[in-house]
Each structure stands twice: as C-alpha cells, then as structure tokens.
Amino acid sequence: MVSPATESLARKTSHVAIVGGGLAGLAAGCALADAGAQVSLYEKRPYLGGRASSYQHPGTGEVVDNCQHVLLGCCTNLIDLYRRTGVEDKIRWYDELVFLEPGGRASRIHPSFLPAPMHTGPSFLSASCLGFKDKFSIARTLAALLTGVPADNGQTFLAWLQRYHPAPAALERFWKPILISALNEDLDRVSVFYAGQVIRESFMKSAEAGRMGIPAIPLSDLYAAGADYIRARGGEVFLRASVEGIAVGDAGVRVRTPQGEVGCDSVVLAATFDAVAKLMPQNLGSGHLGAIADRFETSPIAGIHLWFDRQITDLDHAVLLDRTIQWMFHKSRIQSAIRSNTDTGGGSYVELVVSAAKSLVNMSKNDIVDLAVRELREFFPQARDANLVKSTVIKEIHATFSPEPGVDQFRPQQATASPRVFLAGDWTATKWPATMEGAVRSGYLAAEAVAQGAGFQRAEFLVADLPARGLMRLFG
Numbered sequence: 496m497v498s499p500a501t502e503s504l505a506r507k508t509s510h511v512a513i514v515g516g517g518l519a520g521l522a523a524g525c526a527l528a529d530a531g532a533q534v535s536l537y538e539k540r541p542y543l544g545g546r547a548s549s550y551q552h553p554g555t556g557e558v559v560d561n562c563q564h565v566l567l568g569c570c571t572n573l574i575d576l577y578r579r580t581g582v583e584d585k586i587r588w589y590d591e592l593v594f595l596e597p598g599g600r601a602s603r604i605h606p607s608f609l610p611a612p613m614h615t616g617p618s619f620l621s622a623s624c625l626g627f628k629d630k631f632s633i634a635r636t637l638a639a640l641l642t643g644v645p646a647d648n649g650q651t652f653l654a655w656l657q658r659y660h661p662a663p664a665a666l667e668r669f670w671k672p673i674l675i676s677a678l679n680e681d682l683d684r685v686s687v688f689y690a691g692q693v694i695r696e697s698f699m700k701s702a703e704a705g706r707m708g709i710p711a712i713p714l715s716d717l718y719a720a721g722a723d724y725i726r727a728r729g730g731e732v733f734l735r736a737s738v739e740g741i742a743v744g745d746a747g748v749r750v751r752t753p754q755g756e757v758g759c760d761s762v763v764l765a766a767t768f769d770a771v772a773k774l775m776p777q778n779l780g781s782g783h784l785g786a787i788a789d790r791f792e793t794s795p796i797a798g799i800h801l802w803f804d805r806q807i808t809d810l811d812h813a814v815l816l817d818r819t820i821q822w823m824f825h826k827s828r829i830q831s832a833i834r835s836n837t838d839t840g841g842g843s844y845v846e847l848v849v850s851a852a853k854s855l856v857n858m859s860k861n862d863i864v865d866l867a868v869r870e871l872r873e874f875f876p877q878a879r880d881a882n883l884v885k886s887t888v889i890k891e892i893h894a895t896f897s898p899e900p901g902v903d904q905f906r907p908q909q910a911t912a913s914p915r916v917f918l919a920g921d922w923t924a925t926k927w928p929a930t931m932e933g934a935v936r937s938g939y940l941a942a943e944a945v946a947q948g949a950g951f952q953r954a955e956f957l958v959a960d961l962p963a964r965g966l967m968r969l970f971g
Contacts, residue, residue, distance in 0.1 A: 509533055511945060512750050512759040514738045514774065517545020518931055519919035520765030521721035522576050522938025523945075524730065526956040529579070530946055534730035535759065536722070537752065539737040542715040543722060546894060547931055549713035555800070555885050560714045562798040562891055563824050563846050568706035569696045570932035571958040572939055580720040586708040587829055593813040594624050594668070595823075597873040601813075606702035610965025612641065614702045624816060629665040636661065640699065641970050644691035649900045652690035653682040672814050673698075676821055678928050679850045679895045680794045689898040689928045701964035709812065711830050741774055743913050761949070763941045765919035768896070779912050790905045791922065793893040797852035799867045802885045803843045807871070807878040815847075818870045819855075822848040842884065847871065852890070860888045895929035896922050909941040914948050917941045 509532055513524045516538025528534045542548050549560045566573050566586070577583040591605040602622035606614040620630060636659045645655060656670065671682060677693045678685050698705045710717050722732040741762055742749040750757045764771045768791060772784040799820070813823045827844040847867050849855055855863055864886045872878045896902070906924040909917050919941035920934065927933035939956040946954035963971060 509949075510535070510759045510761075512537065512748065512757065512762045513765055514741075514750070514762060515545065515765035515770075515919075516540070516543040516718075516722075516732070516734070517765060517920075518547055518573075518576070518718070518934035519921065519938040519941070520545075520763065521718055522572070522935040523763045523765060523917075523919050523942045524725050524732075524938075525576065525579055525721055526939055526942035527945060528725045528728040528730045530942070530951050530953045530956075532730075532945070532951070534725050534728075535757065536725060536730070536732045537736040537738050537750070538732070538734050541734050542719075543732075543734075544714045544718040545934075546891060547714050547718070547934075549715040552800075552887055555802075555887050557800070557802070557844075557885075558713050559800050559887065559889065560710075560798070560846070561889055562796050562894065563822070563848050564710065564714065564931055566708045566931055567697050567704065568708070569700070569704040569961050570708075570930070570935075571961060572935040573932045574708075575958045576721070576935050577717075580724045582712075582717050582720045585710060585712050585717055587711045587811075589707045589709070589812070590702070592707070593810060594622065594672070594816055595813045595874045596624055596816050597818065599874055599876060600624070606705075611701045611963065611967045612637070612699040612965070614965065615698070615705075624668050625664060626662070629662045629668070632659065632662040632665045633669055635659050637694070637699065640691055640695045641967075643971070644695055645687045647686045647688040647900055647903060650687050651683050651900055652685045652687045655687040655690075656682070668816050672816065672821060676814075676848070676850050677930075678898050679796055680897045680899075681851050684792075684794075684897055684899055686898050686900045686902065693928070696960070700967050701961060703964070704961050707812075709824065709829055738774065741776065741916070743776055743779065743915055748915050761915040761917065761945055763917045763919050763938075763945065765938065765941070767893075768920065768922045771918060771920070775911075775916070779916060784907065787905045787907060791902070792897040792899060794850075794895055794897050795852045795856055796891045796894040797849040797855045797863065798889045798891075799847040799849070799863060800887045800889070801843075801845050801847065801864070801867065801871070801883060803845075803878065803881040804884050805842055805877070805881045807843045807845070807881050808875045813874070815870070815874055818873070819849060820847045820867055820870045821850060823871070823874070824848070843881070845871075856890065856892060860886075863888045898928045909937065909944045910948075917944050 511532045513520045513536040524534045524536045547564045552559045594602040602624040607617045740751045748762045768788045772788045824846045919937045921929040923937045925933045925936045
C-alpha cells in the first residue's frame, strides 16, 4: 500500500526532464511516458539517436549512419524498445554469419537441429576458414564457459584465453572478429567477464540469442519513433535544445537552456559521462563524476561508406578476415529488403566497419578509402571492375568506453545523492558493455529509479534475459 507521503511525492514528481536523446534518454522517456509521467526530452542535435544516429552527409548528399549498429537476439531490452515504439518490423534478421577469406572463400556459421550449445556445431565443423586444431582449441575454450562467465578479477580476456593455448588462426579468425566487433576493444584490454558474457549470452545459450538484426532504415528515422511515442502520451521532445545546467532544490529541478529555465520535478541526465559531469551540481557530486569520467578509457570506431556503380556482391553482410576491414554491410541490399521503393540503381552502397580503429585515427580520408577499396577487391572479384562513385569516412574517436578489467567499479548507479536526479547512459552500472542494449537497459533502470522513488503504479521496465535452451538449461 502506498503511503500518503509517497502519494504526495508521486504527484510532485510527475514532470520528468530527460537530458539527451540517445538510446538511453529515449528508453527512459518512453518508459516514463508509458507509466503516466509528463516527459520533456531535450536533445542538442537536430536528430535523435546519439551515437546511433544518421544525418545527411554534406560531402555526398547521402543520408548515412554515423556507424553501422547491429543487435543480437539476446538484446531483449532493445527489442522491447523497438516493439514499444512500433519499429520492430524495420529490423532485418539473419540466422547466418558469413566469414570471408581474401580470395572470396566463404565459411557460413548457422544453427542446426542440434540443441544449444551445439546448435552451430555442424556448420562450425565444416568451416573452411579454420583448421582442425583451431576448432579443437575453440571448442575447449567454449566448454570452459558452459557453467558461467568468469568473474572480473583484473585479468584480460587474452590472458585468460592463453591458458587454453589458442591456435593462432583461432585467435585471428574467431575470437578477434567476434569480440573486437562486439566490444570495440582489443582483446588485451577487454575484461574476461565481458568477453565471456558476449560469447555465452549471444552464441551459446540458444539459436534465438545469436540471431543478428540490422536496421533497414537510417538510424535517426528508427529512433524518431521514440519521439512520436513520447508525444502521443502527452510529452514533449525538443531538438536543437542544449541544456547548460541544472539547479536542484526542495521544490524541484530547474533545467537551464539558452531560451531560459524550465521547472520540473525530476531529471534524468542521459548524456555522455563527461557531459553529465559538467551538468551535475557540485553539491551532488560533480567532482566525483568527473573523477569517474577520468578513469574511463575510450576506443574509436571507423565507418567507411562506399558507393559503386554496379553490384559488387549478392551478400548482405560478411565478416572479412585477415585484413584491416572487419565487416562489410551491403546497405543498398539491406535497405531495399524492407523499403520496397528503394532504388539501388544497379549500384552497391556498402559500409565497411573497423572497430577499435586506433590505426585509422590519424590517417586521411583518402588513404582510408584507398585501403578499404583495395581490401574490398580482395574479397569480392566483382568490385575489381566497379567504379567508386563517391565515398566518405566517419570516425567516432570516443565511440565507446573500453570494457577494461575493473571498469565496473567506476560505473555509477542510476540513482544519485538527490532523489530528483538520475543517470542514464551505457557507461552507468548496467552489467552490460557499451552497446545499444546496454544504453536501453540504463534508460529503463533510470526510469525504474524515478518511478519507484515517486510511487508510480508501474515501476518495473527492465525486460528479462532470454532463457537458456537445449542442454544449456542444465547450466543456467
């Protein structure tokens, strides 16, 4: 039973400001709007999505994503957000991963009739990109993850992996392509906990968990639905709306913008960790947050967008082995699969991705494009006769925080010293790495903290993980 004092607080905290229109802010805003709060969301850019956004690139005239983002079936909260906002059908799902070697030989990994964790076993055993010793090495390491994920004891995944004597090709053609892409960091800088979590949750627990989803429309179009969702429930979404600071008092929170101050009952700060540290009032621990921000290391991602005058492959996506470029996403094919009015014009628009792209940070755009085209033509013979029409390179220098050993001790909870101020962002304590799923989880957790403190009738938003299937049910 809710006490009169709690009921009074619930009435006081019905107006919630969200600072930041990335996935964390959108998730918090949508959840709170659904629970009956009056939501006002402020985003400094002219579009939503944060680091998972798109815009019209001035040099090409094309709408491009700032980087290719994918999800897996185990991303239950991100899928819930898509379902909630009505864009679930804008995700193209794939059950197969294609690993390409230079020269074009393909290995295809996909589920079979066997129960988890053996569901990909037959295709894995037939994969030509790995030898018998490589496969035995990988299987031995996977077996060590059956009973659970190793705790973060300060050890990197690479150091932990060495005890199983990984074959060189297993490291280069399996562990690195999967984990560097998932965690955006080199294996000698990744916590064994987060690497183990990715492998176990995504590829071992069930076939459903390992399905790969790719947005088939520009990212900002995908997340604009979140704004519609909030507005349909009486909320407001302001674009090109910078927040310069907040002031917290007994009567509420004042949000300061260039246009003036706005009063609300509570606020969710859903910006990057350095931006939140600047917004947080000193008496609420801005110095502490600043110190936390100083402990985070970041890692870059590079997205290389290429437009060719003809089709270079009939694949929608592929993992590219043994080269700088790690993934190819055939955007014109992926988008035309859902947008029937998309005219590829007989050409190919592809995005190539390099995660943990430290080697590309200081390279020029032209040098990166030359490298990418040269490598691409090693994998796809049709690209050798294709003409490059236009190109661009987008570098996210501080794309994600590095999931280093011990990083969780610096990740703050959603609640703060004030019952009116809450935090959201993939950098907060979510027990997930810096992914879209982690960002949405943080938003839902922040919404729960707001709702529980205010006595809302609905105060639970986080969606449960997918259950283990097959033999994995024996191990939890």
